Amino acid sequence: MKINGQQYRTIWPDxxxxxxxxxxxxxxxxxxxxxxxxxxxxxxxxxxxDMHVRGAGLIGATAAFGMxxxxxxxxxxxxxxxxxxxxxxxxxSRPTAKNLKWAVDRILETAGKANSDEEKRKLVxxxxxxxxxxxxxxxxxxxVHGCSIIExxxxxxxxxxxxxxxxxxAGWLAFVDYGSATAPIYAARDAGIKVxxxxxxxxxxxxxxxxxxxxxQQEGIDCTxxxxxxxxxxxxxxxxxxxxxxxxxxxxxxxxxNKIGTxxxxxxxxxxxxxxxxxxxxxxxxxxxxxxxxxxxEERSEKxxxxxxxxxxxxxxxxxxxxxxxxxxxxxxxxxxxxxxxxGLITERGITAANKEDIHRLFPxxxxx
Amino acid sequence: MKINGQQYRTIWPDxxxxxxxxxxxxxxxxxxxxxxxxxxxxxxxxxxxDMHVRGAGLIGATAAFGMxxxxxxxxxxxxxxxxxxxxxxxxxSRPTAKNLKWAVDRILETAGKANSDEEKRKLVxxxxxxxxxxxxxxxxxxxVHGCSIIExxxxxxxxxxxxxxxxxxAGWLAFVDYGSATAPIYAARDAGIKVxxxxxxxxxxxxxxxxxxxxxQQEGIDCTxxxxxxxxxxxxxxxxxxxxxxxxxxxxxxxxxNKIGTxxxxxxxxxxxxxxxxxxxxxxxxxxxxxxxxxxxEERSEKxxxxxxxxxxxxxxxxxxxxxxxxxxxxxxxxxxxxxxxxGLITERGITAANKEDIHRLFPxxxxx
Numbered sequence: 001m002k003i004n005g006q007q008y009r010t011i012w013p014d015x016x017x018x019x020x021x022x023x024x025x026x027x028x029x030x031x032x033x034x035x036x037x038x039x040x041x042x043x044x045x046x047x048x049x050d051m052h053v054r055g056a057g058l059i060g061a062t063a064a065f066g067m068x069x070x071x072x073x074x075x076x077x078x079x080x081x082x083x084x085x086x087x088x089x090x091x092x093s094r095p096t097a098k099n100l101k102w103a104v105d106r107i108l109e110t111a112g113k114a115n116s117d118e119e120k121r122k123l124v125x126x127x128x129x130x131x132x133x134x135x136x137x138x139x140x141x142x143x144v145h146g147c148s149i150i151e152x153x154x155x156x157x158x159x160x161x162x163x164x165x166x167x168x169x170a171g172w173l174a175f176v177d178y179g180s181a182t183a184p185i186y187a188a189r190d191a192g193i194k195v196x197x198x199x200x201x202x203x204x205x206x207x208x209x210x211x212x213x214x215x216x217q218q219e220g221i222d223c224t225x226x227x228x229x230x231x232x233x234x235x236x237x238x239x240x241x242x243x244x245x246x247x248x249x250x251x252x253x254x255x256x257x258n259k260i261g262t263x264x265x266x267x268x269x270x271x272x273x274x275x276x277x278x279x280x281x282x283x284x285x286x287x288x289x290x291x292x293x294x295x296x297x298e299e300r301s302e303k304x305x306x307x308x309x310x311x312x313x314x315x316x317x318x319x320x321x322x323x324x325x326x327x328x329x330x331x332x333x334x335x336x337x338x339x340x341x342x343x344g345l346i347t348e349r350g351i352t353a354a355n356k357e358d359i360h361r362l363f364p365x366x367x368x369x
Numbered sequence: 370m371k372i373n374g375q376q377y378r379t380i381w382p383d384x385x386x387x388x389x390x391x392x393x394x395x396x397x398x399x400x401x402x403x404x405x406x407x408x409x410x411x412x413x414x415x416x417x418x419d420m421h422v423r424g425a426g427l428i429g430a431t432a433a434f435g436m437x438x439x440x441x442x443x444x445x446x447x448x449x450x451x452x453x454x455x456x457x458x459x460x461x462s463r464p465t466a467k468n469l470k471w472a473v474d475r476i477l478e479t480a481g482k483a484n485s486d487e488e489k490r491k492l493v494x495x496x497x498x499x500x501x502x503x504x505x506x507x508x509x510x511x512x513v514h515g516c517s518i519i520e521x522x523x524x525x526x527x528x529x530x531x532x533x534x535x536x537x538x539a540g541w542l543a544f545v546d547y548g549s550a551t552a553p554i555y556a557a558r559d560a561g562i563k564v565x566x567x568x569x570x571x572x573x574x575x576x577x578x579x580x581x582x583x584x585x586q587q588e589g590i591d592c593t594x595x596x597x598x599x600x601x602x603x604x605x606x607x608x609x610x611x612x613x614x615x616x617x618x619x620x621x622x623x624x625x626x627n628k629i630g631t632x633x634x635x636x637x638x639x640x641x642x643x644x645x646x647x648x649x650x651x652x653x654x655x656x657x658x659x660x661x662x663x664x665x666x667e668e669r670s671e672k673x674x675x676x677x678x679x680x681x682x683x684x685x686x687x688x689x690x691x692x693x694x695x696x697x698x699x700x701x702x703x704x705x706x707x708x709x710x711x712x713g714l715i716t717e718r719g720i721t722a723a724n725k726e727d728i729h730r731l732f733p734x735x736x737x738x
Contacts, residue, residue, distance in 0.1 A: 030693040201674065203572060203596040206691060209674075213696045225674060225698040227572040228597045229630025233666070233704035236632070261598025263605070267636040297602070305570065305578075305594055308677060310689030320679030320687055322575060324399040327582045329594040330567075335602035 030214035041070035055174020060099030064128035098249035138281035138348035139178035146184025168259035169207035170246020180279035232268035254339030254354030255292025292336035302329035399583035410439035424543020429468030433497035467618035507650035507717035508547035515553025537628035538576035539615020549648035601637035623708030623723030624661025661705035671698035
């Protein structure tokens with residue numbers, strides 16, 4: 001998608017040096033646009049853990065390229081050890097994200113098929129690139145499916161603007177390109193459907209205020225920022241036509257782990273008969289867990305709540321204390337939205353109801369495994 | 370209640386000069402503790418509109434003392450005009466708050482009974498003092514009733530800590546003393562019941578992060594700050610035993626206007642079978658409106674969302690831009706929690722179900738009027 005009119009992905013190999021992976025450092029957005037170069041698996045893990053990059057798909061792609069960096073850096077005879085150690089390091093960087101483990105496992109599986117170190121390095125690199133390409137392709141495909149829902153609402157409203165609420169950033173910044181929750185919105189815009197997005201600011205990290213609003217603006221999509229508290233009221237006022245969110249992990253039974261606060265919006269949508277959709281590439285499905293309550297929920301630093309960063313009037317990035325110094329805070333990163341509150345899951349293969357039977361029907365090869 | 374160990378109310382006449390009313394300027398809390406002196410009804414209206422003071426009861430008391438300042442300042446023969454103009458000015462300062470109009474109307478009604486300007490001024494002042502005293506007394510009384518609910522939960526848990534979630538600040542800082550939502554908590558502490566409070570930070574103005582956490586700390590009550598997004602997850606995890614919130618206006622049919630986001634917490638409490646109580650002195654009831662949806666909802670500046678203030682490391686209060694400069698925001702101050710989601714209303718006369726019949730049974734003199 002576009003930044004200042006120029007086409008970007010969120011992660012790509014340095015064209016000048018395959019031993020370097022370039023990412024957009026999302027911590028400084030929207031105030032500063034910085035491209036960061038990663039040259040080791042350790043740097044990749046740090047970038048994931050400290051949220052230089054974040055979001056389901058992008059975490060997966062960064063982990064995949066992190067494994068590539070591990071393979072590049074491995075000394076003679078130590079390639080398998082380097083990949084195994086890299087896998088552990090990456091796996092530990094964010095606990096809730098499904099795409100992370102999925103990507104690492106896929107790299108390890110592919111590497112296992114190689115007959116030489118040289119071939120192994122090549123396969124790891126090619127698989128990392130494939131994971132990134134597929135992520136973009138899957139997001140684009142789910143955008144087409146999701147667009148059909150927006151189109152229906154638009155028609156029912158006689159072509160009036162469709163108001164879509166989203167939480168956190170499941171935009172292209174959270175993937176390699178297009179995004180999950182935003183892909184149907186970009187597709188609708190391309191199809192000439194009038195859309196407007198309510199962007200939850202998404203405390204404490206403000207992914208909505210900092211990233212989603214910014215990326216929609218860069219693409220010329222009309223949007224309005226709201227506090228996380230506001231969505232229920234707007235739904236009561238019929239100012240929201242549908243909700244689309246992303247997910248960090250979805251069980252094969254349809255329970256959705258997503259940024260904390262998603263559950264509250266799902267409850268409000270349900271209470272007001274407003275469709276609530278979750279968009280995801282199939283790499284985000286967890287085919288083993290039967291209950292959302294078994295998904296590990298990340299706990300992050302209380303400083304993300306008690307302090308905040310932003311830009312001063314004279315253009316400096318500054319950090320402020322928001323509370324008394326004595327204030328303790330609890331910072332869980334995700335919550336679970338039970339399948340019963342979800343109107344449907346938008347995947348690259350089409351839209352499915354959020355239940356085991358329908359999900360397995362759409363992905364029969366996974367259901368068998 | 371206490372600040373740095375010393376007893377305070379949130380508003381009081383200057384002992385040295387009755388023509389001045391003292392308030393705590395809540396905009397700088399918890400970083401700076403500033404006592405501000407108001408000497409005109411215009412300053413009182415500004416203090417309400419710009420939130421030097423806020424909260425149901427305190428807005429009422431400030432409006433009452435504002436009318437006193439109008440009466441003091443009125444020139445010869447202009448007292449009635451000054452009171453009428455003061456009433457209009459104050460009425461317009463915050464649209465959702467019921468206590469505001471209630472206090473102004475009560476002052477006007479009392480003033481109407483006077484036979485001379487001198488008597489009128491005296492009655493206005495005495496009524497303003499009475500409104501403040503009653504506010505404190507009603508909050509203290511509702512605290513005793515509310516404490517009985519906490520006590521029951523404590524017994525059911527075998528004396529283990531009762532975890533109470535609250536939204537916004539319906540603490541003593543929102544009233545003249547004790548608070549509404551916090552009064553039962555202070556009463557429980559005094560009764561030796563173990564309590565812990567989950568404090569919603571309450572974007573965008575952060576009443577929870579800045580005021581509730583601070584006032585509970587000043588009183589030695591164990592509390593933890595959470596984002597507004599977190600309550601649903603904590604309820605799913607059974608980490609919340611009950612919710613108590615305040616209200617800015619409650620219809621005599623039991624619909625509750627309170628700080629935006631309250632409705633989302635009520636939905637989550639309902640979905641998890643967790644008791645959800647609203648605490649209010651009867652001055653907050655609207656005896657005319659039958660539907661919560663008819664309560665006017667204040668819209669405030671988008672800058673409350675796109676910028677934020679706090680303290681720098683070197684102790685300066687600074688304001689930061691949180692979003693791209695292009696970002697537009699919508700800032701509704703309140704939402705409506707329908708009566709069906711409310712376990713009960715805690716008033717100075719006792720606890721009632723949130724429906725017309727039961728509310729009228731508890732306040733028969735209002736039901737008749």
